[in-house]
Amino acid sequence: MNDTLMTDESRLRREHHKGHYDRETVYRILDENPFCHLAFVQQGQPVVIPTMQWRVGDMVYWHGSSKSRIAHGSDSAKVCLTASRIDGLVLARSAFEHTVNFESVVVIGEAQRFEDTAQKTALLESFFDHLFPGRWDALRAMTASELKATAVMGLPLHSAxxxxxxxxxxxxxxxxxxxxxxxxxxIAMQFGKPLPDEFNQMPEPGYLARLRTKP
Amino acid sequence: MNDTLMTDESRLRREHHKGHYDRETVYRILDENPFCHLAFVQQGQPVVIPTMQWRVGDMVYWHGSSKSRIAHGSDSAKVCLTASRIDGLVLARSAFEHTVNFESVVVIGEAQRFEDTAQKTALLESFFDHLFPGRWDALRAMTASELKATAVMGLPLHSAxxxxxxxxxxxxxxxxxxxxxxxxxxIAMQFGKPLPDEFNQMPEPGYLARLRTKP
Structure with a gap:
């Protein structure tokens, strides 16, 4: 495993001073920003859709319906996963120097699809654990047909x-x-007060308070 | 101009009940969500980067450095521009029914690059007017070299x-x-208290307060 994620494909063409290729920075930004955008190519046309990602070790994962285009239907396995956060609008005295404060990670490579049921289950559990520690065990188990309907995809963190x-x-x-x-x-993304639905009988779990008070 | 933005390429393959193709809905989501992600294909590899968009009539626009990959360097003019907003995490009692509240617009087609200086200036002014009404006139004029260094790109709202x-x-x-x-x-994106820089001598403009109090 290389320490650097810089490759000919991932190297920034400009604004080199803003670029980082160390695993620590890339992993931190991925871990703090679960909302992401995934791009693939379908009949020559790029398509980018919003989704969520989670990281385990040197892989980044996402999931979706087995019937969806993120699971199959692309021209090739080549994808790009970009997680970004907007931190502010920067207002300079000239139009030209206006910019945005932000953090982003761009990962490119070939997507892998995981088919093994036990592996898929473990990966989905790790997604839940990242967002809502302890919640997975309180849910009913996923059924065989739910697992079949769920595609779990991953991308090695090699070129980013x-x-x-x-x-x-x-x-x-x-x-x-x-x-x-x-x-x-x-600008900041803020979590609001949790809204229990009309059927809820349970107290508010600690992981929701934890998400709301994150820096 | 078609009333519907549904084409063979933009039609949702699944979850049809969540899909909208009318210009009113697509335009509203674009106008309310200036942060977007742009995908293009470079040597067969899809790449998606965060940027900002603005709409004028039946076109959506973005800008960037003339040297950047969003201005040229793609395999073709085919791009996808996706603007999305996350409104909440939806916690069901099964892992399978967990989802996200959101709004998104996906626009596909062929990017056009605008070269005429007067047209570029007018488009950049419309971008500023959308975010900060009145600010453009208070800035010094863009220089010829700044305009040359700025690429303004657009995509017709035909397939979305x-x-x-x-x-x-x-x-x-x-x-x-x-x-x-x-x-x-x-979840909501919140604007914080404006932070004047150390050189600022001017009172806080009204458009910053307006952005902060937007619903």
Whole structure:
């Protein structure tokens, strides 16, 4: 296993100062940002759909319906999985220097589909454990037909890049006299108060409070 | 111009009840969710990157460095632009019925690049006006070299789909007796208090307050 995730394919073509290829940075961003976008190619047309990812060791995983296009139907196994978080809008004194504070990871490679029932179950359990520690054991077991209807896919973390932009506007000194507000409008994804459904009889689990108070 | 954005390529293959193809729904989701992901194909490999989009009439636009891969360097002009918003995690009593509340729009087609300086300037101004009404006029004008370094790209809204999932878990009645919490953990993107940079001399503009109080 290589320490670096830089490959000819994953290397940033520009803004090299924002790029990171170490496993620690890439793994942290993946672990903190479960919402992601997955791209594949279908009859020559790229398609990108929102989904969720989770990481176990040096693989990143996602799941979906066995009937869906993320499980099959692409031209090839080649996919790209991108997890990103927006941290703020950066308002400079020129249009050109406006930008966004963000963190993102782009992973490219060939998707693998897992068919073994025990392995699929263990991977789905690891997805739950990452989001809601302890919840899996309280749920009824998945049925054979539910497992069959669920595709679990994975991508080796071999070729990837992280990109990070933080802080105030970065602009030429002569622009700073322009009489317009300069700074950052912070953005964060916030969890709200859990809404039990009308059938709920159980107290609010601790993992929901934990998610809500995450930094 | 067709009223429907459904084409053979944009039609959902499954979960038809979540699909929408009318311009009103697709336009609303695009207008409310400027952060998006853009996919293209490079040497047979799909690549998806986070960016921002804005809509004018029946076109969706994005911009980036003229040197970047979103401006050129793809195998073809075929792209997919997906804007999505996560509204909540839906916790059912079985692993299988867990899902996510969200809204998304997927637009596919061939990207166009705009080269005319006046047209590029007008499109970038419309991007600013959408986010920060009135800000454009307070900035210094873009220079010729800044405009040259900025690629403005667009995609006709011809083939697209919207997908929406809202509300509590939807699960078989017999699952509801399982002793585990059931409901929704709401999620929202929140704007924080604007952070002026150390050079700022101007009062906070009204458009920042407006963004922060948006529903």
């Amino acid at each position: 890049s992280a990109k990070i932009r933080r802080g105030p506007p970065n602009e030429p000194e002569e622009d700073r006299a322009t009489p317009v507000w300069g700074g950052v409008l912070p | 789909s919207a997908k929406i999932r809202r509300g509590p878990p939807n699960e078989p009645e017999e699952d509801r007796a399982t002793p585990v919490w059931g409901g929704v953990l709401p």
